[in-house]
Amino acid sequence: MIKALSITKGIHDWLYSSMSENMAYLVEMILIALVYLAIFAIAGLFLVLIERRVAAWFQLRIGPNRVGFQGLLQTMADALKLLSKELTGTEKADKFLYNLAPYFVIITSLMALAVIPFTQDFHAFDINIGILFLIAISSIGVIGILLGGWSSNNKFALIGAMRSGVQTISYELSVGLSLLTMILITGTLQLSEIVEVQKNGWLIVQGHIPAIIAFMIFMIAGTAETNRAPFDMAEAESELGAGFHTEYSGMKFAYFFLAEFINMFIIAAIATTVFFGAWLSPFGITESIPILGVFWFLAKAMILVFLMMWFRWTFPRLRVDQLLTLEWKYLLPLNLMNIVLMALIVWQNLTIQL
Amino acid sequence: MSYFSDIFEGIKTLLTGMSVTGKYFLNSRKGTITQQYPDNRETLKMFDRFRGEVIMPHDEENRHRCTGCQKCEIACPNGTIEIIWDRGIDEDTGKKKKKIDQFVYHLSMCTMCGLCIDVCPTDAIEWGQNFENSVYDRTALTRVLNKPGSKLMPGVED
16 A cells, blocks of 8 residues: 655565564555655644735735744744744633644645645555545644534634534535536545646646546635635634634643644645646656656646645635625536536547647 | 526636736736835835824024924823923023923833824924834833024024
8 A cells, every 4th residue: 555665665674574564564654654744834833924924925014034044044043933832712612623633634734745745745644545544634623623612612613613614515516516516537545546647748738628527626615625715714813713623722822823834835835746647747758757746746736736725825714604605606516517517528529739 | 598608607707816816926026015124124105195203394504493482292192292381581682581401202102193293383303214112121211302502593483
């Protein structure tokens, strides 16, 4: 199940030669988990910094540029500050659930990170139901938010959590159906095979009109699913304090905060994999250098992350009823029509194969 | 069939909004409004309307425009201005006349409301743009605005 990186082939062989097979398997799993934890932390901090700089540029400000070169160490300093802060809580909070909630959020986003194909060999967990796994995992994350809001014994947190529940349950449908539209072309749920299919042209080219519609729906629903502005009613600073994480402080707050940014990256990474050919270079220009796949993957994902930031700093927040109207009256019917259109195109072999 | 036209209208307006913010993003380097204060201290120029402190301008012959009418002292809601005045012989006419000895201004009590400047009939006082007013002893915030040995500018009272 675990594809060893070609770089780590040596470590893999050494582990299997020096200890029993089960032991080596376990050690290897732990090592990979540690690598992904490191990626998680670094990517989270880096994304927070990018968000702050991009937000500043949209508002004609400068943004954090004092700590380190161009502010590169700013979020590290913030994380250190959060580590040293006291963990407060409300008096009558449900202590067990209150402490459990951040881990739900962070573990689900970490699990989703595992199935993302960064490049040909850099792919920790390549299961044959990859897309289904991603959809399932991303909807477990909302349990953490609901638990956090419920158990902190605060009405604003509860309202935020309930809004988040409403929102995520609605928009999951659109995320799932827009990915399903693309699966009609690929015919497989396995992420590595989805990438294989795209060697004849990225799916957004292959599927042309319905693929573009599916991409737009996916980006809207994905933004909503990560609780980001303009769909950030779970937090809604101007209405609910900080929403579901009002009562959290220190590192537990940082977990929620990091998970939000990692979720944004995961949505961008899914879109990259399903619509833009994951680690494939445009027109195969660097096909001979497989390690550049990571570069192409991250470049594409970053462009989509930037698009989500652009949404955030452009559009005002929606009301709850407007949010549900958008999903149930517009995105869902359009999505169903789009699936029929895509099915017709695949049936009649009208896809564009390069 | 307004359903589909609504969708296209919606997408169009969203793209319009994004193009506006996109232009801001692309021009962010030139149009930055942030002042990086301690770094640009030499070149930083506050705008004219900034209310930093009350000053009394003097011309090159050390003459001000204050006649000592005390309207500013009466107008001030906090007792920020105290005018210590005297009667002296006017050089031109030889009559006794009111003149200021010290124009005392307590910056620590001033709320920058501007009533003294509005009420001044001879425009003797105006706003200064200095904003670095932190000191270790608050007595340093009590200032005498007229310079020592300064006189009234001729022709102000006419």
